[in-house]
Amino acid sequence: MNIVFMGTSDFAVPSLERLIASPHSVAGVVTQPDRIRGRGKKIGVSPVKEVALKHGIAVSQPEKIKVGSAVEQVKSWQPDMIVVVSYGQIIPGRLIDYPRHGCINVHASLLPRYRGAAPIQRALMNGESLSGVTTMYMDEGLDTGDIILQLPVAIEDSYDHGQLEAILAAKGADLLLETIEQITGGTAPRLSQDNNQADYAQRIKAEDEIINWSHPAVAIHNRIRALSPTPGAWFRMDGYKVKVFKSRVTDAMESGVVAQVVAVDGDGFSVQCGKGILEIEEVQREGKKRIRARDFLRGYKLKPGTVLAHPEE
Numbered sequence: 001m002n003i004v005f006m007g008t009s010d011f012a013v014p015s016l017e018r019l020i021a022s023p024h025s026v027a028g029v030v031t032q033p034d035r036i037r038g039r040g041k042k043i044g045v046s047p048v049k050e051v052a053l054k055h056g057i058a059v060s061q062p063e064k065i066k067v068g069s070a071v072e073q074v075k076s077w078q079p080d081m082i083v084v085v086s087y088g089q090i091i092p093g094r095l096i097d098y099p100r101h102g103c104i105n106v107h108a109s110l111l112p113r114y115r116g117a118a119p120i121q122r123a124l125m126n127g128e129s130l131s132g133v134t135t136m137y138m139d140e141g142l143d144t145g146d147i148i149l150q151l152p153v154a155i156e157d158s159y160d161h162g163q164l165e166a167i168l169a170a171k172g173a174d175l176l177l178e179t180i181e182q183i184t185g186g187t188a189p190r191l192s193q194d195n196n197q198a199d200y201a202q203r204i205k206a207e208d209e210i211i212n213w214s215h216p217a218v219a220i221h222n223r224i225r226a227l228s229p230t231p232g233a234w235f236r237m238d239g240y241k242v243k244v245f246k247s248r249v250t251d252a253m254e255s256g257v258v259a260q261v262v263a264v265d266g267d268g269f270s271v272q273c274g275k276g277i278l279e280i281e282e283v284q285r286e287g288k289k290r291i292r293a294r295d296f297l298r299g300y301k302l303k304p305g306t307v308l309a310h311p312e313e
Contacts, residue, residue, distance in 0.1 A: 012085035014173035027077035112198035115143035124226035213259035217276030246282035268293030
């Protein structure tokens with residue numbers, strides 16, 4: 001079967017790699033345009049493009065997939081199926097309806113929960129214990145198409161975004177191949193989504209990255225792991241940002257001054273939150289590298305009783 005793959009992020013890579021290794025033919029790849037990235041302002045290509053170029057697969061990078069030339073490019077590859085995984089643009093109906101086996105999407109949630117751009121991060125931020133992957137027939141709505149297959153995945157308390165994304169990406173690739181097999185074999189189910197059960201995983205905004213110590217320790221911990229390894233949740237200390245990448249909710253339930261450092265030990269430092277205490281284990285001072293909190297403390301003599309700045313300061 002001739003397949004056109006549309007994807008951009010790391011989450012899409014295992015699915016593309018599995019398709020390349022399968023008996024199917026990947027006729028072409030559509031991914032987002034190269035962007036300037038990082039402090040070095042260098043042009044960076046998407047992870048999906050890197051894989052496509054490695055295997056000599058034709059790549060298209062339209063600014064907008066809805067324009068006529070972009071649509072015609074995909075059609076010129078004569079796909080029997082289009083597979084979309086973390087692409088980053090809304091696919092027009094002219095493409096969705098074109099392939100004889102449909103336009104199939106792999107989504108990182110158990111739809112209809114967490115439709116939208118940031119399902120993994122929002123699930124972690126909300127303290128969910130269960131996530132998963134869904135394959136669906138695409139329509140012109142935002143993750144509203146009919147469900148084909150789903151695979152639940154438990155969320156361990158230790159998982160951060162990077163870890164959970166890698167797990168779901170691998171599971172999604174497995175589910176994609178099973179989905180294609182069932183579609184071509186004529187056995188694939190088709191289940192309409194219950195819109196009454198739907199919610200929306202909004203894209204992460206700058207204000208989502210700020211640590212507010214007046215929140216419960218559990219909520220702050222969930223925010224930290226949802227934003228690790230990137231973009232990172234942060235607080236302000238002595239006028240500069242300190243990002244936190246790893247934390248632990250302690251058993252202590254002291255009731256002290258919010259944002260006050262209550263302990264400094266060999267592993268890091270602990271902060272009084274609105275409810276409970278959070279131990280900070282990995283940090284990154286603005287302009288520096290990510291390091292363990294205990295190494296951070298060697299260069300910064302943080303003392304118990306110090307009150308960390310609030311977000312507005």
